[in-house]
Every structure is written in structure tokens, then in C-alpha cells.
Amino acid sequence: MPANPPLYAYIHGQFTPLDQAFLHISDLAIQRGYGVFDFFKVHAGEPLFLNAYLDRFYRSAQLLELAVPLERAALAGVIEQLIQRNNLPLSGIKMVLTGGYSANGYEPGVPNLLLTEQPLALPTPEQVATGIKLITHDYVREVPPAKTINYATGIRLLKQIKAKGADDVLYHHQGVVTEAPRANFFIVKHDNTVLTPDTDVLAGITRHNLLALSAPPFRIAEGRVTLAEMYQAKEAFLTSTTKRVLPVVQIDDFVLGTGRPGPVTLALLQALLDLEAQEQG
Amino acid sequence: MPANPPLYAYIHGQFTPLDQAFLHISDLAIQRGYGVFDFFKVHAGEPLFLNAYLDRFYRSAQLLELAVPLERAALAGVIEQLIQRNNLPLSGIKMVLTGGYSANGYEPGVPNLLLTEQPLALPTPEQVATGIKLITHDYVREVPPAKTINYATGIRLLKQIKAKGADDVLYHHQGVVTEAPRANFFIVKHDNTVLTPDTDVLAGITRHNLLALSAPPFRIAEGRVTLAEMYQAKEAFLTSTTKRVLPVVQIDDFVLGTGRPGPVTLALLQALLDLEAQEQG
Numbered sequence: 001m002p003a004n005p006p007l008y009a010y011i012h013g014q015f016t017p018l019d020q021a022f023l024h025i026s027d028l029a030i031q032r033g034y035g036v037f038d039f040f041k042v043h044a045g046e047p048l049f050l051n052a053y054l055d056r057f058y059r060s061a062q063l064l065e066l067a068v069p070l071e072r073a074a075l076a077g078v079i080e081q082l083i084q085r086n087n088l089p090l091s092g093i094k095m096v097l098t099g100g101y102s103a104n105g106y107e108p109g110v111p112n113l114l115l116t117e118q119p120l121a122l123p124t125p126e127q128v129a130t131g132i133k134l135i136t137h138d139y140v141r142e143v144p145p146a147k148t149i150n151y152a153t154g155i156r157l158l159k160q161i162k163a164k165g166a167d168d169v170l171y172h173h174q175g176v177v178t179e180a181p182r183a184n185f186f187i188v189k190h191d192n193t194v195l196t197p198d199t200d201v202l203a204g205i206t207r208h209n210l211l212a213l214s215a216p217p218f219r220i221a222e223g224r225v226t227l228a229e230m231y232q233a234k235e236a237f238l239t240s241t242t243k244r245v246l247p248v249v250q251i252d253d254f255v256l257g258t259g260r261p262g263p264v265t266l267a268l269l270q271a272l273l274d275l276e277a278q279e280q281g
Numbered sequence: 282m283p284a285n286p287p288l289y290a291y292i293h294g295q296f297t298p299l300d301q302a303f304l305h306i307s308d309l310a311i312q313r314g315y316g317v318f319d320f321f322k323v324h325a326g327e328p329l330f331l332n333a334y335l336d337r338f339y340r341s342a343q344l345l346e347l348a349v350p351l352e353r354a355a356l357a358g359v360i361e362q363l364i365q366r367n368n369l370p371l372s373g374i375k376m377v378l379t380g381g382y383s384a385n386g387y388e389p390g391v392p393n394l395l396l397t398e399q400p401l402a403l404p405t406p407e408q409v410a411t412g413i414k415l416i417t418h419d420y421v422r423e424v425p426p427a428k429t430i431n432y433a434t435g436i437r438l439l440k441q442i443k444a445k446g447a448d449d450v451l452y453h454h455q456g457v458v459t460e461a462p463r464a465n466f467f468i469v470k471h472d473n474t475v476l477t478p479d480t481d482v483l484a485g486i487t488r489h490n491l492l493a494l495s496a497p498p499f500r501i502a503e504g505r506v507t508l509a510e511m512y513q514a515k516e517a518f519l520t521s522t523t524k525r526v527l528p529v530v531q532i533d534d535f536v537l538g539t540g541r542p543g544p545v546t547l548a549l550l551q552a553l554l555d556l557e558a559q560e561q562g
Contacts, residue, residue, distance in 0.1 A: 009306065019305075022303035022304060022305055023303060023304060023311060024302065025290065025302045028436070029310055029311045030308070030310045030379065030430070032430055032433075033314030033315075033316070033430040033433060034314075034436050098311065104402060106432070139423070142434050148433055149312065149313055149314040152423050152429055153423050155309070155313060155315050156344075156345055158346075
């Protein structure tokens with residue numbers, strides 16, 4: 001069996017084998033955790049919803065006062081070349097923009113732009129079939145509309161999540177639910193309306209795509225979701241680029257509905273899959 | 282004039298010229314801003330208050346569930362060798378411990394330990410002589426007792442600080458004062474008592490050293506400081522390893538006392554300098 005060909009990354013303005021992609025330790029991501037990123041899927045050579053992801057990436061950079069070193073058309077060109085070089089059937093591309101090499105270890109330099117492409121790590125079929133469990137934690141991300149690289153709270157909680165037999169954590173602030181570290185959150189109420197928190201959340205592309213599906217038979221809206229409302233929901237799910245619509249069946253000690261992925265959740269997953277297929281043309 | 286000899290860093294378990302010290306981009310500091318650090322001064326080859334800084338570094342690592350790859354005695358030995366190699370008259374050593382090379386871009390790997398030593402960047406004599414200006418911002422650091430690498434809020438505010446003609450930002454949460462991004466904060470009240478916030482603050486070594494000076498003529502304590510109390514203070518100052526005791530003369534639109542560094546602040550600066558001289562033996 002032939003070895004896999006090396007994957008390429010884009011760094012310092014050129015394509016480099018991923019295993020040779022390094023940053024000097026003066027970079028402000030290493031010194032001060034300073035940077036933004038974004039992540040999108042590529043199916044059979046075609047990025048899905050690329051414009052929405054590029055919009056958000058440039059907006060995140062602006063919110064952290066970082067200049068993306070490539071104009072949008074040039075960045076789209078680099079993405080296309082990276083896809084051609086790596087030639088993966090199904091992948092995710094991650095774009096990271098750091099604070100750059102800092103002269104004094106605190107003030108940003110010229111931002112470093114990194115692009116990597118890797119095979120996609122999707123939820124397991126078991127997770128989709130049985131649903132996942134969440135714990136809750138009081139925390140609001142800094143600059144919620146920006147997709148910053150700071151995941152200290154979520155990563156620090158990994159051991160606690162595992163110890164409690166859960167799969168992920170859901171953030172709230174003083175009882176008002178927001179999002180998971182890497183996903184937006186929705187509940188399905190007993191009248192079958194679908195609700196997703198409206199404040200202090202990342203503007204998820206999958207979240208946006210779901211909200212755009214709000215037409216009969218679906219009623220989907222943004223609004224305030226409290227912990228108490230959430231514990232009483234009939235169904236719940238996470239959305240993200242890789243998770244798509246991932247059923248949630250337990251939150252803290254509360255089993256939701258029947259304790260199995262519900263019909264509204266599964267119908268929305270199918271609707272999203274249809275939308276993705278349509279986007280691929 | 283001969284060129285400066287290259288500075289060495291310690292990375293991947295060995296001493297490497299600083300300009301050749303790189304991390305692979307899979308490191309969790311770059312991918313997720315995940316890491317802790319600490320920083321201490323070295324005078325004429327001798328680290329100042331090293332034990333206190335090592336205590337805090339190992340504590341920070343533990344709070345982020347990261348294992349320092351060197352036992353304490355071995356780390357002290359590496360520090361000693363780094364000081365001998367670089368042979369700087371006055372320097373700061375920074376120890377950074379990252380989440381390591383992550384297989385999936387989210388879960389920590391084997392932590393990477395980096396040590397760098399650089400000439401010390403002290404406040405300018407003008408800043409000490411005239412005092413500095415602060416603005417305020419509502420923010421609480423994640424895991425306040427841990428010295429994490431996350432400075433997104435402070436760095437993002439740099440432009441706003443400059444636009445307002447200020448030098449730094451002071452954090453508060455709902456009107457209760459905490460700390461600056463890289464320094465602790467003290468006020469001097471009109472009865473000459475000195476007070477520093479007691480919750481949601483980093484356990485600063487200089488802060489600790491000042492609190493230990495609380496004996497006549499000084500009365501120094503930890504306690505709650507509100508924005509209103511702070512605006513009415515007679516004097517105020519920041520403390521940190523590099524700033525020592527740095528006078529603050531204006532906060533937002535409020536000029537403190539005479540608008541010049543005050544006698545209690547300057548007496549405490551001198552007391553700290555005496556303590557440092559004593560520590561150097």
C-alpha cells in the first residue's frame with residue numbers, strides 16, 4: 001500500500017508540507033493567545049458556504065484589530081490551490097490569523113496567516129443515533145461575535161466533562177444559556193417551536209442556515225433561553241460545521257423528552273443535509 | 282563594535298539560539314490559545330524571588346491540567362544554565378508551558394516548555410516621575426488565580442488606550458475593581474491606609490511582597506475596592522515584576538490627589554527596592 005502523500009499547509013505566504021509548518025515562538029498566539037480563526041468543509045473539491053465563512057473570518061480579524069494579509073479574492077485563490085494540492089475527498093480547512101511576531105511580547109506585529117486542510121472528523125454514527133450528554137458551566141466568551149482562538153475554559157473542562165460521563169459543555173451566564181465551546185445550541189419546545197439563544201453567541205454559519213429554514217413545517221427563532229426552560233425542553237441539539245445537527249438527550253441531570261433524538265431534530269438534520277447537497281449543486 | 286552574541290532559548294528540551302526557536306502549528310497555544318506562563322527578573326546572574334515564581338508557575342499549570350515536563354529542581358537547573366549562557370546584566374526570564382502538539386486540534390498533547398531570556402524592559406523614568414493614566418473596562422480573566430497566556434481583551438484595548446491618551450487599562454467587574462492586564466492595583470486612602478483588591482486577581486509576587494511590608498509606617502491590606510472609592514483615592518499605583526511600584530495619577534476622567542505621584546507610593550517603591558537589594562544579598 002503506498003504511503004499517503006504529504007498534506008500541504010499555507011504559511012508565510014507559501015505552500016509547505018504540514019509537518020514543516022512552524023511559527024517562531026515570538027508569535028503573539030504563543031506569547032498571549034492572540035488570534036482568530038475560521039473553519040469550513042470541503043466536499044469533493046468544493047468549499048461549502050465559503051462566502052459566509054470568509055465574511056466571518058474578516059469580521060473576526062477586524063474585531064481583534066488584525067489585518068488579514070490577503071485580500072478576499074487572493075485568499076479564495078489560495079484556498080482553491082490548497083484544495084487542488086491536497087486532493088482530499090472530504091476535508092475541513094482551518095484558517096488561523098495570529099497577532100504575528102511581536103517585538104515586545106505584547107503588541108501585535110504583522111499577522112501570520114496559516115491555512116491547514118485535514119480529513120474531516122465528523123460525529124460518530126453512534127453519537128447521532130443515540131444523542132449526546134452535556135454539562136453546564138457559567139462563562140461568556142470574550143468578544144462573543146469574534147471567533148477567537150481562546151478555548152481555555154472549554155479545554156480546561158475536558159476532564160470534568162469526561163468524569164461526569166458527558167460529551168461536551170454548554171455555557172450559560174447567570175442562568176441564561178448561550179452556546180457550547182465549538183457549537184451553537186437549540187431547544188425544541190413542547191409546541192414544536194425551535195429556539196436558539198440570541199445574545200453572546202458566535203454567529204454560526206450552520207445556525208444561520210437553520211434559521212433560514214424557518215418555514216412550514218418548521219418554526220425556528222432566536223430568543224432568550226433560560227436553564228429552566230432548557231431542562232424542560234422536549235428536544236435539544238448542537239449545530240456546527242462538523243456536527244451539523246447533533247442531538248442532545250441529557251443536560252446535567254435532566255433527561256430531555258424521551259431521552260432519544262427527537263423527530264424535529266432529525267427532520268432538521270435531514271433538511272440541513274438537503275441544503276448542503278443543493279449547495280454542492 | 283562586535284555584534285551582540287546570540288541569545289539562547291530553551292525549547293524541546295535543549296538550548297537553541299532564540300531566532301531558531303519554533304513550534305509546530307499544531308501546538309495548542311496556536312490552535313486554541315491554551316497555555317500558562319510566568320516571568321521573573323534576573324539581576325547580575327541571580328533570579329529574584331525565584332521560589333515564589335516557581336510555586337506560581339506549577340500552580341498555574343495544575344489549574345490548566347498541564348504537566349510541567351521538568352521537576353522543580355531540574356527546571357531550576359535549566360534556568361541557571363540559561364542565565365550562564367546568555368550572561369546578561371539585567372534580564373527577565375519568561376517560562377511558557379503550552380497545551381502541546383494536539384492530535385485533533387482541541388485536546389492537549391504533551392506540553393511544550395519554552396524558556397526565553399531578554400533584556401528587561403522597565404518603565405521609563407518619566408513614567409515613574411510623572412505617573413501614568415488608566416482607563417477602566419469591565420472584564421474578569423478566566424481562571425484568575427492562573428497566569429494563562431490569554432490577553433485578548435487587554436491587547437484588543439491597546440488602540441482605545443492610546444486614543445484616550447492613557448497608558449494602560451484597569452479591569453473591574455460590575456463596579457468592583459480587580460487588576461490591570463499585567464499588574465496588580467493598589468489605592469492609598471485619605472487616612473494613608475493602602476488597599477489592594479482581594480478577589481479575581483492574580484497572586485502577584487510583587488503584590489505579595491508589598492503586603493508583607495505592612496508594618497509601621499505602612500498599613501497595607503487586601504479588600505474590596507469599588508470604582509467610586511478608587512476615583513476618590515489620594516494615590517494609586519500598579520505593581521508587577523517589571524513595573525515594581527508604578528504611580529497612577531489619573532483614572533478615566535478623575536485626577537487622583539495632587540495629580541502627581543504621592544509620598545506613600547514613592548515610599549513603597551523605595552521599600553520594594555530595598556527588599557530587592559536585600560534579596561540579592
